[in-house]
Amino acid sequence: MAQSAGPRIVVVGSGMSGVAAAYRLAKTGFQRVRILEATGRSGGRILTSRLGDSVAEMGASYIHGPCEENPVFCLARDYGLLDPMALTDENQAIDCDERPPWIPNWFSSSGQRLSTEDMSPSLGMFNELIDDTFQYEHEKSTSWESLGHFLKSETRRRAAERWTEGDKIPSKLLLCGVSALLKMECFTNAAHTLDELDLPGFSIYKGLKGLDCELPGGYEGLINSLMSELPPDLVSYNRPVRCIHWIDGQNRRNVVEVECDDGERIVADHVIVTVPLGHLKKNHSTLFSPPLPAHKLNSMQRIGFGTSNKIFVEFKSQWWDADCDVIHLVWQDEEEVLDHVSDVHKSWIRKLSTFTVLKDSESPALCGWIAGREAEYMETLPEEELRESLTKMFHTFTGNPAITPKRILRSQWFLNSWSCGSYCHIPIGCTKQDLANMMEPLPAKGSLLPPLQVLFAGDATHPIYYSTVHGALLSGWREADRLISHFSCNKQE
Known part of the structure; x- marks a missing residue:
C-alpha cells in the first residue's frame, strides 16, 4: 500500500x-x-423483530437458494445459525426456482374452505406460466407489452381451452385463484403490478439451487x-x-x-x-x-424500486391445518385476472392474498405479504383501523366471527426515509x-x-x-x- x-x-x-x-x-x-x-x-x-415469542423478520426473511454457491448460506452455516434440515445435501440440491413446495390452505370470500385438490389447477397454471417466461430471456422485443400482459392474457387463453363450465370447479373461481397468486408475485418483485415489469428482463435474475430456508x-x-x-x-x-x-x-x-x-x-x-x-x-x-x-x-x-411489506398476525387459536405452510385468500367477486386494485383507499386489503405460517411460534401466527401502492397505503393506517380491516377480512374468509387477531405487527419500508421502499426489479x-x-x-x-x-x-x-x-x-x-x-x-x- x-x-x-x-x-x-x-x-x-x-x-x-x-x-x-x-x-x-x-x-x-x-x-x-x-x-x-x-x-x-x-x-x-x-431487521429482526419479535411478535410475542415469535421471530418476525420485518425485512429479509429467507436465504434464497441455500447451497454452496450462496455465500450467505455458507456464512450462516459456518456461524452455526441454521437448523439441521437446511444443511442436508437433499435440501441444497432441490431446484425449485424459489417456489417452495408449500402445503397450502385455500379460503374464499364466500366464507368457504376450498379443497387443495380443487384449487390445484390455479397453482399449476401459475407455475406453468412463470416457467414459460424464460423462453423470452434472450428476446430483444416480444408481442407482449409486459410480464403482466403475458401472464394475464395467457391465463385467460389457456383457461378458456382447459377449464369448461361443466367442470366440478367453476373456471371463474380458478381464475380468481390465479389472481391471488399474481398478487403474491407482485410482492416477490416489489412491484405495484406485474404490468410494470419487462418480460425479457424478468429472466435477468438468476436463482440458486436449494430449498429456501430461514x-x-x-x-x-x-x-x-x-x-x-x-x-x-x-x-x-x-x-x-x-x-x-x-x-x-x-x-x-x-x-x-x-x-x-x-x-x-x-x-x-x-x-x-x-x-x-x-x-x-x-x-x-x-x-x-x-x-x-x-x-x-x-x-x-x-x-425499478418498489415496496413490499409484511403484516404479522397472532391468534388465540389456530384455524388452519396443522401441516399448512401457506394460506391463499381468493376473492370470488373479481371479474378479471387482477394483481392490483382500482381504489387503493377502499380496497387495499384485497392485495393481501397470501399468508405464510410461522412454524416455530408457540402461539398461532401468520405473516401476510402485500406490495405496491396498497402496501404503501397500509403503512399510513392507524393501528386500530388496520386491526379492524384484518379482523373483518378473517371473518369474511373463514365464516367464523370468533377469529380475532390477538397481536399485530407490520413493516413500513416506504415511510422509512433511509430505504424509501423495499427492493428493486x-x-x-x-x-x-x-x-x-x-x-x-x-x-x-x-x-x-x-x-x-x-x-x-x-x-x-x-x-x-x-x-x-x-x-x-x-x-x-x-x-x-x-x-x-x-x-x-x-x-x-
Whole structure:
C-alpha cells in the first residue's frame, strides 16, 4: 500500500453490503476503514423483530437458494445459525426456482374452505406460466407489452381451452385463484403490478439451487456475527451523510470529502456507497457533488424500486391445518385476472392474498405479504383501523366471527426515509446495461482523475442476484476486492 496505515476508506451504510465490504477490507489488512450509518443499528433492510415469542423478520426473511454457491448460506452455516434440515445435501440440491413446495390452505370470500385438490389447477397454471417466461430471456422485443400482459392474457387463453363450465370447479373461481397468486408475485418483485415489469428482463435474475430456508434465531444473527469480528469503533451510528464531494477536475481538492448532516467533513481516498436504490433515487441530486454522470443517473432511474411489506398476525387459536405452510385468500367477486386494485383507499386489503405460517411460534401466527401502492397505503393506517380491516377480512374468509387477531405487527419500508421502499426489479425498458452502469465507479475508467473515488455496492448493483441478501453481500465483496486489487497492483509497480 502507498502508506503504512493504508488508504482512508469510508463506507456509507451499514447494511449487508456495507458490512461485507468493510469486513473484507479489514480482514485484508486495511486499517483506516470507517462505516457511516444513518440509523442507530447495523443491518439495513435486515431487521429482526419479535411478535410475542415469535421471530418476525420485518425485512429479509429467507436465504434464497441455500447451497454452496450462496455465500450467505455458507456464512450462516459456518456461524452455526441454521437448523439441521437446511444443511442436508437433499435440501441444497432441490431446484425449485424459489417456489417452495408449500402445503397450502385455500379460503374464499364466500366464507368457504376450498379443497387443495380443487384449487390445484390455479397453482399449476401459475407455475406453468412463470416457467414459460424464460423462453423470452434472450428476446430483444416480444408481442407482449409486459410480464403482466403475458401472464394475464395467457391465463385467460389457456383457461378458456382447459377449464369448461361443466367442470366440478367453476373456471371463474380458478381464475380468481390465479389472481391471488399474481398478487403474491407482485410482492416477490416489489412491484405495484406485474404490468410494470419487462418480460425479457424478468429472466435477468438468476436463482440458486436449494430449498429456501430461514435463520431460526433471526437474520440479525448473521449481521451480529460479522460485526463481532470487526473493531468495535469501525461503525459510526446516527451519522447521516448529506453529500459526497468527489473530484471532477474543476476543483482544487485532491481528496474526496464526505459531508455529514452535522456539518463534519470526513476526508477519504475512497468512498463505497451502499445505500438502498430507493434512497439514491430520491436524494441523488444532493448526495453527490458534482452530480452523477448522465448515463449512470439514467440507469438509476430506469431500474425499478418498489415496496413490499409484511403484516404479522397472532391468534388465540389456530384455524388452519396443522401441516399448512401457506394460506391463499381468493376473492370470488373479481371479474378479471387482477394483481392490483382500482381504489387503493377502499380496497387495499384485497392485495393481501397470501399468508405464510410461522412454524416455530408457540402461539398461532401468520405473516401476510402485500406490495405496491396498497402496501404503501397500509403503512399510513392507524393501528386500530388496520386491526379492524384484518379482523373483518378473517371473518369474511373463514365464516367464523370468533377469529380475532390477538397481536399485530407490520413493516413500513416506504415511510422509512433511509430505504424509501423495499427492493428493486426490472421494469419495462430496463436492461442488463443499466445494472452494469449502477456498479460503475466514479470517475469513469480511463479518466485522468484519481481513480475509484466513489464505488457503488448494494443489492441493486448486482447483475443477476439483485434484490437479495446474497446479491448485496457479493456486491460489497466486489467493491472491496476492487480496492484490494487496485492497491495490490500499485504496490507491485
